[in-house]
Amino acid sequence: AAAAMAAERGLAMATCTAPVNIAVIKYWGKRDTDLILPINSSLSVTLHQDQLKTTTTAAASRDFTEDRLWLNGKEADVGHPRVQACLREVRRLARKRRGGGEDTAALSLSYKIHIASENNFPTAAGLASSAAGYACLVSALARLYGLEEELSEVARRGSGSACRSMFGGFVQWQRGDRPDGSDSLALQVAPETHWPELRVLVLVVSGEKKPVGSTVGMQTSVETSPLLKHRAEVVVPERLAQMMRHIRERDFEGFGQLAMRDSNQFHATCLDTFPPIFYLTDLSRHIIALAHRYNGHHGHTKVAYTFDAGPNAVIFALADTVAEFVEVVRRSFPPATNGDRFVRGLPVGPAALSPELLAAVVTKPVPGAVQYILHTQPGPGPQLVDDPSQHLLGADGLPWSRA
Numbered sequence: 516a517a518a519a520m521a522a523e524r525g526l527a528m529a530t531c532t533a534p535v536n537i538a539v540i541k542y543w544g545k546r547d548t549d550l551i552l553p554i555n556s557s558l559s560v561t562l563h564q565d566q567l568k569t570t571t572t573a574a575a576s577r578d579f580t581e582d583r584l585w586l587n588g589k590e591a592d593v594g595h596p597r598v599q600a601c602l603r604e605v606r607r608l609a610r611k612r613r614g615g616g617e618d619t620a621a622l623s624l625s626y627k628i629h630i631a632s633e634n635n636f637p638t639a640a641g642l643a644s645s646a647a648g649y650a651c652l653v654s655a656l657a658r659l660y661g662l663e664e665e666l667s668e669v670a671r672r673g674s675g676s677a678c679r680s681m682f683g684g685f686v687q688w689q690r691g692d693r694p695d696g697s698d699s700l701a702l703q704v705a706p707e708t709h710w711p712e713l714r715v716l717v718l719v720v721s722g723e724k725k726p727v728g729s730t731v732g733m734q735t736s737v738e739t740s741p742l743l744k745h746r747a748e749v750v751v752p753e754r755l756a757q758m759m760r761h762i763r764e765r766d767f768e769g770f771g772q773l774a775m776r777d778s779n780q781f782h783a784t785c786l787d788t789f790p791p792i793f794y795l796t797d798l799s800r801h802i803i804a805l806a807h808r809y810n811g812h813h814g815h816t817k818v819a820y821t822f823d824a825g826p827n828a829v830i831f832a833l834a835d836t837v838a839e840f841v842e843v844v845r846r847s848f849p850p851a852t853n854g855d856r857f858v859r860g861l862p863v864g865p866a867a868l869s870p871e872l873l874a875a876v877v878t879k880p881v882p883g884a885v886q887y888i889l890h891t892q893p894g895p896g897p898q899l900v901d902d903p904s905q906h907l908l909g910a911d912g913l914p915w916s917r918a
């Protein structure tokens with residue numbers, strides 16, 4: 516269809532959406548910074564696009580005079596090395612597929628392209644958007660050029676964690692051994708339907724931006740942290756196998772324990788980095804302690820936290836725990852202003868907390884510290900958007916003017 520459009524009007528367009536993912540065995544450290552090859556494998560849960568997604572439209576036309584990029588409505592630098600790496604790799608695969616032959620129906624690889632991308636969540640919320648962003652860019656470009664192969668290897672060139680957003684459900688990024696990165700790809704461990712009771716609560720915290728970006732931070736860790744070296748060589752291989760088993764068996768106790776331990780070890784490697792990097796804040800530690808008090812009160816793992824290179828907490832729980840734990844969070848961090856929009860995403864029912872639970876778990880409330888809670892669940896990988904009215908670029912190849 517894209518090719519037909521191209522021949523007819525000299526303009527081809529494709530739109531895709533892609534999800535955010537949250538790692539439960541963390542990626543931290545590269546062995547090749549250009550190809551983005553990690554020092555250890557990692558494993559993540561893909562979050563549902565109903566709550567968090569990036570939408571990207573890619574267009575090519577013989578009338579375009581230069582490559583252009585718009586992010587959330589504002590023009591951005593299309594020359595960014597990682598954007599260029601993804602573009603180059605997709606075009607290389609398209610060329611290879613055509614075998615160098617003269618396929619006159621195919622979209623010309625010499626046409627310039629326009630790309631527009633936007634998130635359905637506020638960038639200011641500090642939710643990892645580069646993984647969804649690059650997964651979406653690569654998916655839309657692949658559609659535009661009619662590629663059908665697995666493209667996690669290309670998404671990886673945009674951002675390491677982006678390769679895991681190329682699949683839904685539970686996804687492993689296998690570190691690979693080859694120097695050219697051809698075996699450093701994402702594999703689906705289980706689809707999003709595998710564990711229907713699993714829920715995810717993103718606690719969006721108020722406050723500052725992260726001090727050090729992951730790309731720079733992880734390289735300092737590779738250079739200075741002996742703990743990171745031990746983690747990559749010894750700890751992660753064992754944990755990866757364990758985590759796969761917990762997921763396969765839908766064992767929340769095992770899954771939750773290991774997710775918390777792995778998040779904590781990642782942050783320990785940050786402290787072991789020299790000079791040290793601090794991503795956890797007083798509030799993160801408050802949330803960690805709260806989760807442990809809650810689990811302690813119940814006598815088993817009901818909730819599990821994980822934190823990336825930013826201040827938001829991500830909590831895993833089974834569906835039957837969500838209402839009670841959300842009420843615990845509401846009591847612990849009483850909403851300052853937006854009481855009615857404190858819980859967003861999937862509906863959360865009411866819950867009454869017993870005096871025993873309140874006394875044991877909700878110690879000293881910190882008003883306003885958590886901005887809101889986003890309730891979501893595991894979801895599918897990138898999707899093609901068929902409806903042309905959903906394109907982010909108009910027939911002129913420019914973003915719709917939103918008056």
Ligand code: DP6
Nearest residue numbers: 538541542674675676729730823824
């Ligand atoms: C802490 O994928 O953002 O979220 O490859 O340099 O783009 P680059 O880094 P990025 O790092 C993510 C680190 C993490 C853990 C994880 O997602 O596995």
